[in-house]
Structures are given as structure tokens and as C-alpha cells.
Amino acid sequence: MTFTLNPRFAATFPPPVMEARRWLDGVIHPDDRPLINVSQAAPVAPPPEALRAAMADALMTQPESHLYGPVLGLPALRARVADEWTRSYGGTVQASQVAITSGCNQAFAAAIATLAGDGDEVIIPTPWYFNHKMWLDMQGIHTVPLATGDSLLPDPDAAEALITPRTRAIVLVTPNNPGGVEYPAGLVHAFYDLAQKHGLALILDETYRDFDSRTSAPHDLFSDPDWADTLIQLYSFSKAYRLTGHRVGAMTASVKRLAEVEKFLDTVTICPSQIGQIGALWGMENLGQWLAGERAEILDRRAAMAEGFPALDGWRLLGCGAYFAYAEHPYDLPSNEVAQRLVGAAGLLMLPGTMFMPEGSAGGKRQMRIAFANIDRAGVQELFRRLSNLSI
Incomplete structure (x- = not known):
């Protein structure tokens, strides 16, 4: 055969x-x-026992938790993320600019699906997160490595030298996987300015933002009223609330882009896990301490x-x-x-x-x-x- x-x-x-x-x-x-x-x-x-109890209660008492939900996620969770990002980063994020995904990996895949096609290019600092590279390879998108040297911090000038007419996005992960380094706020903003200058998307994966050592906001990109024209931010609830098996992530981007993301999500998972989203929302509301x-x-x-x-x-x-x-x-x-x-x-x-x-x-x-x-x-x-x- x-x-x-x-x-x-x-x-x-x-x-x-x-x-x-x-x-x-x-x-x-x-x-x-x-x-x-x-x-x-x-x-x-x-997850902590109280979170598991809340999820178990939803399983038994909320019949809608067993049904398809909104493709872009539960409105209450989208609103909670928007409020938290507005509070912690400054600027303004609307619920309509947040989508809930089946894990952060799916958020990355959905973002790339709306940005690039066969033969296009995406710049990623090395060492890179291997699942990002795998998805780009499977889509026929060329990964352009941006060497970081011993500092593990990418250089915007070196990135600019790699931009071609086929470049569609620059990807940053901070705190970094696999390098662990926290990108300074000024460096993140320099890449944002670079992406803006060349009409590219800046994909900022902040899966590990909850474990950043800094007490101040790790960047101020949301303070730009036009952030949604350039920035696509990714997040994972898995690490913060131990929900890895429930696959709950998030993407923050323009309303226009999320309308395209909805097409991708509807054909892949239809909607994120209802129970996982309920757990993520309960965690955001009750587990700050x-x-x-x-x-x-x-x-x-x-x-x-x-x-x-x-x-x-x-x-x-x-x-x-x-x-x-x-x-x-x-x-x-x-x-x-x-x-x-x-x-x-x-x-x-x-x-x-x-x-x-x-x-x-x-x-x-x-x-x-x-x-x-x-x-x-x-x-x-x-x-x-x-x-x-x-x-x-």
C-alpha cells in the first residue's frame, strides 16, 4: 500500500x-x-482544589458547558482578559480585540494563517521555540533565523537587514522560550517600531508573562492608540493556572484580524473547551494571591x-x-x-x-x-x- x-x-x-x-x-x-x-x-x-471544584460544578450544573460555544471564546473571559491587559499594560484593550484559543500554540498557528502563505517569510530570533518553526515548515513558510549571540537578545538593526518583500511578520517570545531572558521594554518597542515602519506584524508571545521578574509592565505597546495595526499578542492560561490539558490560550489583535482568525478556528476546533475557559475565568477572578x-x-x-x-x-x-x-x-x-x-x-x-x-x-x-x-x-x-x- x-x-x-x-x-x-x-x-x-x-x-x-x-x-x-x-x-x-x-x-x-x-x-x-x-x-x-x-x-x-x-x-x-x-490546578488548585478550589479551581477544580469550580470546573466540576460547571460540568454538573451548567448544561451549556457541554455544547459548542462562541468560536472566539466566552464573552466573559474575553472581557476579563481585555480588562486585565488594560490595567497591567496601560492603554486600552477591548473585549472585541481578544480571542480565546485552544492553547497558545493554536493562537500562533491562527495568527500565521492570517498573515502568510506559501513562500512568505517570518523572522524569528534563535534559539527559537521549536513548535513555531514546525508550524511554519508545515505551511511552506520560510523561517528566517535572527541570531542573538551570547546575550540571547535580538538586535532590531540585524532584523531589519533580513526584511525582504516576502517578509510578513517578526516573532518575539518574552520571557523567552527556550532562552529564559526577559526582553527589555525598550527592545520590544524598537521591534514594534521596526514592524510598523515596514508594514509587518509583530507577534509577541507572552506565554510566561505571569512569571516575569519585573514589577513594572514588560512593555507599553498597548498604550499606542493604533497598536492593533501592528501588534498580535499571544498568551497561555496553561502555565498560570495549571490548565495544560484543557488547552486554553488567547490572542489579542485587531477586530478585523480576529474576523479572519474566526475562519481558521471554526474549521479546526469550532470553539475552545468550555470547561477550560470556565476554569481560566474563575482563576483570573479568584486566584490572584x-x-x-x-x-x-x-x-x-x-x-x-x-x-x-x-x-x-x-x-x-x-x-x-x-x-x-x-x-x-x-x-x-x-x-x-x-x-x-x-x-x-x-x-x-x-x-x-x-x-x-x-x-x-x-x-x-x-x-x-x-x-x-x-x-x-x-x-x-x-x-x-x-x-x-x-x-x-
Whole structure:
């Protein structure tokens, strides 16, 4: 039987997290050295009990929660996001400028679907979030890498040199996945000005905004009355409220663009999960203090990561923030081989830089991403102990 396959899918690399999990096959971890999994940036604990109770109550008492809902999301949740963004960023965001999606990955896919087609170009700083690259590859859109160097901060002048008549958008992720770095507000605004100048969209993925270390707004883009002509902001409720399995994200953009996004969403999922949206709304309304505690814990783990690296012989920390540390390893082997050896030699599962960089990149061969959101300070210290005793 002939297996017919879209050649764009054949050319797209397999999901990296799933590939890394296969490295665990057949490996036995002794009781005194259990596996430390720092490969995936997602909470593994369930939502707080009160949130689960609210979702369970909706399941039992709200018949409409089992039906199709509005394609662009529940009006109450859209309004709540708009109010929160207006309060925290300044400027004005209307509920009609917010769409709820089935996770932030879908928000990115929907945004790109409205912006670019076969042969168009999108500029993304490297190291990049691999799911962004995968979606662009599957759509026949050329990913233009923007090197960031050791700072992991993209340069607007370098980005401008990459713009061609086929460029449709620039993508930024802050706090960054995989690099962890928080982009300064001035840098974000410089990219906004660049996108405005060239008539491009600026896609700003703020999945990890709730764990930004700054007390001030991470940018002021919404204060521009014309922000919707340029900015497409993405967000995820998964990390803030531990709703990963319920797939709830958001896109903030112009009303005109969301009318096009509605076409995409209606043909893919029809509507986001009703129960997930109910949970996200309840979380926004009731879990502010709890989320502040979650942020404080993540910032403490970030501090533990930063404190541990100077004592780790040969390793160099390049970026650290939100859920991630991004580092350079000291070994002669490429990072994809180092990552696989770490599983058996140290009981550590982390992702190599080769998964976040263009194929053949010299930098990717020296780099590793450590997602520390699911290990506390003691777990971070154990991770460093194993790395310091490692022989590869």
C-alpha cells in the first residue's frame, strides 16, 4: 500500500519533547537516583482544589458547558482578559480585540494563517521555540533565523537587514522560550517600531508573562492608540493556572484580524473547551494571591539556578528566567549526544540546543535547555550535584 504524505510534513522534524521521551526507553533509574525531568516547560501538578471544584460544578450544573460555544471564546473571559491587559499594560484593550484559543500554540498557528502563505517569510530570533518553526515548515513558510549571540537578545538593526518583500511578520517570545531572558521594554518597542515602519506584524508571545521578574509592565505597546495595526499578542492560561490539558490560550489583535482568525478556528476546533475557559475565568477572578505565590516560587527556583552555575566547572549560563535556564555545556560532543548520555549517566532528561536552532548551527551543538519549573530549590541543587559529578 502506498503511503501518501504531504512533502511539507515529511520535511518537518518530529516533536522534540516526544523524541526526548523515547530516550527513556529501557533505561532503569535506581531508587536513590530517580529521574529528574527538566525537558518540558509545563506544570505537572493539577490546578488548585478550589479551581477544580469550580470546573466540576460547571460540568454538573451548567448544561451549556457541554455544547459548542462562541468560536472566539466566552464573552466573559474575553472581557476579563481585555480588562486585565488594560490595567497591567496601560492603554486600552477591548473585549472585541481578544480571542480565546485552544492553547497558545493554536493562537500562533491562527495568527500565521492570517498573515502568510506559501513562500512568505517570518523572522524569528534563535534559539527559537521549536513548535513555531514546525508550524511554519508545515505551511511552506520560510523561517528566517535572527541570531542573538551570547546575550540571547535580538538586535532590531540585524532584523531589519533580513526584511525582504516576502517578509510578513517578526516573532518575539518574552520571557523567552527556550532562552529564559526577559526582553527589555525598550527592545520590544524598537521591534514594534521596526514592524510598523515596514508594514509587518509583530507577534509577541507572552506565554510566561505571569512569571516575569519585573514589577513594572514588560512593555507599553498597548498604550499606542493604533497598536492593533501592528501588534498580535499571544498568551497561555496553561502555565498560570495549571490548565495544560484543557488547552486554553488567547490572542489579542485587531477586530478585523480576529474576523479572519474566526475562519481558521471554526474549521479546526469550532470553539475552545468550555470547561477550560470556565476554569481560566474563575482563576483570573479568584486566584490572584495564589498566582503571586506561584510566581514567587518560580523566581526562587530561577535564583537557585543562577546561584548554582558559577560553581559548575565548564558550564556557562546564557539566559535564565520564567521556566528556563539556557546554558553552554563543556563537552566535545554535540548537545544532542550529550542530552542522550545524560539520561543514563546522570538520570537527567533535558533538551539539546540542536532542537532550538537551525540545522547545523554551531551554537546549538554547545547549548542545553533546562526547564526547571517542576523541580524545587532542593531539586535544583541535586541537578547541579549530578552535573558536577558527571563524566562523559
